[in-house]
Amino acid sequence: MIKLVGVEKTLGGQPVLRGVNLTIPEGKLTTIIGGSGSGKSVLLKHMIGLMQPDRGEILIDGTDIAHLKGRALNEVRKKFAMLFQSAALFDSMTVFDNVAFPLREKLRLSGDSVSRRVNEKLAQVGLADMGHKFPAELSGGMRKRAGVARALVMEPEIILFDEPTTGLDPLMAKSIHDLIVAMQRQFKFTAVMVSHEIPEIFGISDWVAMLKKGRIAEMAPSSEFVKTTDEEIREFIFVGGPFMGQGQPAASL
Amino acid sequence: MDGIARIGRHTLDLTEQMGRMMLFLISSFAWLTRPPFRFYQIIKQLNFIGYKSTFVVVLTAVFTGMVLALQGYYTLRKFGSEAVLGSAVALSIIRELGPVLAALMVTARAGSAMTAEIGIMRITEQIDALDTMAINPLQYLIGPKLVAGVIAVPLLVALFDVVGIYGGYVVGVQLLNGNEGAYWSSIESAVEWKDVYGGILKSISFGLLISWVCCYKGFHTKHSAEGLGTATTEAVVLSAVLILVWDYFLTSVLL
Numbered sequence: 104m105i106k107l108v109g110v111e112k113t114l115g116g117q118p119v120l121r122g123v124n125l126t127i128p129e130g131k132l133t134t135i136i137g138g139s140g141s142g143k144s145v146l147l148k149h150m151i152g153l154m155q156p157d158r159g160e161i162l163i164d165g166t167d168i169a170h171l172k173g174r175a176l177n178e179v180r181k182k183f184a185m186l187f188q189s190a191a192l193f194d195s196m197t198v199f200d201n202v203a204f205p206l207r208e209k210l211r212l213s214g215d216s217v218s219r220r221v222n223e224k225l226a227q228v229g230l231a232d233m234g235h236k237f238p239a240e241l242s243g244g245m246r247k248r249a250g251v252a253r254a255l256v257m258e259p260e261i262i263l264f265d266e267p268t269t270g271l272d273p274l275m276a277k278s279i280h281d282l283i284v285a286m287q288r289q290f291k292f293t294a295v296m297v298s299h300e301i302p303e304i305f306g307i308s309d310w311v312a313m314l315k316k317g318r319i320a321e322m323a324p325s326s327e328f329v330k331t332t333d334e335e336i337r338e339f340i341f342v343g344g345p346f347m348g349q350g351q352p353a354a355s356l
Numbered sequence: 357m358d359g360i361a362r363i364g365r366h367t368l369d370l371t372e373q374m375g376r377m378m379l380f381l382i383s384s385f386a387w388l389t390r391p392p393f394r395f396y397q398i399i400k401q402l403n404f405i406g407y408k409s410t411f412v413v414v415l416t417a418v419f420t421g422m423v424l425a426l427q428g429y430y431t432l433r434k435f436g437s438e439a440v441l442g443s444a445v446a447l448s449i450i451r452e453l454g455p456v457l458a459a460l461m462v463t464a465r466a467g468s469a470m471t472a473e474i475g476i477m478r479i480t481e482q483i484d485a486l487d488t489m490a491i492n493p494l495q496y497l498i499g500p501k502l503v504a505g506v507i508a509v510p511l512l513v514a515l516f517d518v519v520g521i522y523g524g525y526v527v528g529v530q531l532l533n534g535n536e537g538a539y540w541s542s543i544e545s546a547v548e549w550k551d552v553y554g555g556i557l558k559s560i561s562f563g564l565l566i567s568w569v570c571c572y573k574g575f576h577t578k579h580s581a582e583g584l585g586t587a588t589t590e591a592v593v594l595s596a597v598l599i600l601v602w603d604y605f606l607t608s609v610l611l
Contacts, residue, residue: 151488177490184488191485194476205489208496211392257489 104129105150105261105295110159110169111317112145119145120156121317127310132287132294134304134325137314138339143297144188146314147263150295151183152176163261181209184259188266190250192238198225198249199234205257224252228282244275251282255290262287264296276300280307301340305329313339380494380572384502387495397500405466405501405567406508410515412461417516420453421445421523428524429532442539443546445524450517450547450555456603458516459562462509463595467570470501471591474574475584483575498575502567509563510556517555554610561606562599569595 105127112120119142127133127150137143148154149161152168161169163179171179192201202221206212212220225231228248238246247267254262264283268276280300284307287294298304305311305325312322313336321331331337428444474497477483486493521543528534573591577583 148484153484153487173492177492180488180490185485187481187485189480191481193482193485194480205491208392208491209489263488 104162104164105293106160106162107146107149108160108162110146110149110156110161112142112149112154112156114145118317120149120159122159123314123317123319125312125319125322127293127295129293130291131309132284132296132307133310133312134296134298134308135312135314136298136301136304136340139299141314142317143314144265147185147265147295147297151180151185151263181257182260183263184254184257184261185263186247186250186254186265186267188269190238190246192246192249192253194238196237197234198230198236198238198241198252201238201249202234202252202256205253209257220256221252224256225249227255227286228252242275243270244279247271247279248282251279251286255286258290259292261293261295264294264298266297266299268298268300277303280304283307301342305340376576377568377572380498380575381502381568384494384498384571387492388499388503390495394496394500397496398503401500401504402508404469405462405504406511409462409465409508409512412465413458413512413516414519416457416461417449417454417519418523420457420516421449421520421525422527424448424453424520425524425526425528425532429528429534438534439538440542440546441528441534442521442524443542445528446517446521446543446547447551449520449524450551452603452607454513454516454520455555455558455562456599458513459509459559459566459599460596462505462512462563463566463570463592463599467566467595468588468592470567470570471574471577471588472584474498474571475577475587478575478577479579479584493575498571501571502564505563505567506560507563509566510559513555513559550610554606557610558603558606561602565598565602566595569598 105125107123107125110120110123111118123146125146135143135146145154149156150163152161152171156169159169160167163182166179168176168179192198193204196204199221202224203217206217206220221234222231225234228251230245230248230252233241233245233249238249241249251267267283268279271279280303283294283296286292296304296308305328308325310322311325311328313320313328315335321328321333321336323331329340331340424445425441428441429438432438432441432444474483477497483493483497486496525536525539529536529539570591573587573594577587
């Protein structure tokens with residue numbers, strides 16, 4: 104389980120996180136929303152130790168990783184995978200080699216066992232025939248799918264998604280959301296997603312948390328979250344008009 | 357007072373950066389001693405830094421040897437000492453020009469590419485991706501480049517020395533009709549093991565210097581296209597300056 108206690112972070116003299124308290128439910132899809140520059144990605148990077156807090160605790164299954172380094176941090180990271188905004192595929196490798204990379208480097212696997220697992224994951228994300236291509240030859244959506252395959256291949260307990268649909272058209276964004284939900288339901292990993300896609304995320308997330316002024320202003324199951332009485336939060340989530348809880352704007356129903 | 361404060365601030369910044377660079381180097385070597393050992397990555401980098409720099413190093417060596425022989429011949433002729441042309445060319449190349457010019461060419465060709473490659477990986481979050489996979493980027497990315505630099509540059513310098521001396525031979529003996537026997541025998545009698553050893557020592561330290569500076573600058577690239585350009589420029593300029601400064605110190609110790 105991921106638990107953040109009083110996490111504070113200042114970047115360039117500007118306080119970004121001002122005491123974040125957050126518990127991520129296990130085996131569920133939790134989405135963190137918030138305005139641009141509110142520190143959502145910074146928060147996500149703290150969960151996997153890419154950034155260290157100035158103060159506070161980041162507990163991963165009871166281990167505080169706030170100031171862990173080197174091997175001890177790597178041990179905890181074995182539970183994680185992350186899909187970056189840009190997918191962060193290694194551009195000098197083919198899609199197949201990208202997905203195979205953690206298997207070869209971490210598990211020291213080779214040959215058929217790698218091929219089998221990589222091809223299986225590529226098929227699951229709908230890239231069965233794309234293994235030979237380089238990331239530069241893929242569309243934005245395909246790159247994200249390849250990133251999801253790489254994240255899934257080690258069968259992690261926790262996957263972090265940093266704005267997985269940024270830069271994609273609405274149809275492609277929906278297909279990436281559907282893929283994430285399908286994979287999460289199938290493999291039961293704990294998913295934490297940072298997203299701007301309102302109202303869509305209310306239709307796919309189990310829990311929603313809102314980061315506002317460096318703190319978690321509200322966290323609730325998706326269906327409850329939309330009933331919030333906080334005026335600022337209501338203004339933020341209903342800016343495009345009211346919707347009916349499954350991510351569909353009311354006007355279109 | 358402002359001026360003094362500014363000097364103080366710059367000095368502190370410089371000291372901090374030097375400390376960071378030193379820690380970067382020590383950490384990279386520390387990670388190299390831990391398994392898994394990445395021999396394939398080292399071979400790949402040897403190919404990139406060493407083999408792919410061969411052409412430009414050979415080209416530089418040929419013309420350096422040729423111009424040295426040309427200048428040397430006309431200067432030595434004034435004193436009737438054309439017979440020592442071979443030793444003049446060989447000693448200049450083995451002691452100084454070989455290590456320095458080969459290192460500068462490797463900086464321009466491989467060093468700048470190293471910084472750009474690592475910098476792009478930093479900007480596009482590929483280095484963060486390595487971290488999240490519990491693969492240490494210093495071990496996977498930087499260590500092999502440091503080792504390859506230390507191995508490849510001395511080999512390129514050895515090649516430079518041989519090709520440069522032959523370049524001098526072509527001009528001094530074949531074109532200017534100097535005495536072939538005198539050219540080779542003056543080299544044999546003048547060049548000592550100490551000269552060769554000094555050149556190798558220099559080239560090893562230059563190899564480390566290039567990989568170290570260029571990897572560090574790439575690894576700490578700021579997240580923008582401008583940042584990448586700045587990092588690459590700084591890497592090349594700093595490497596080149598440090599090569600010349602370090603060369604002076606080593607020469608003064610070795611002589």
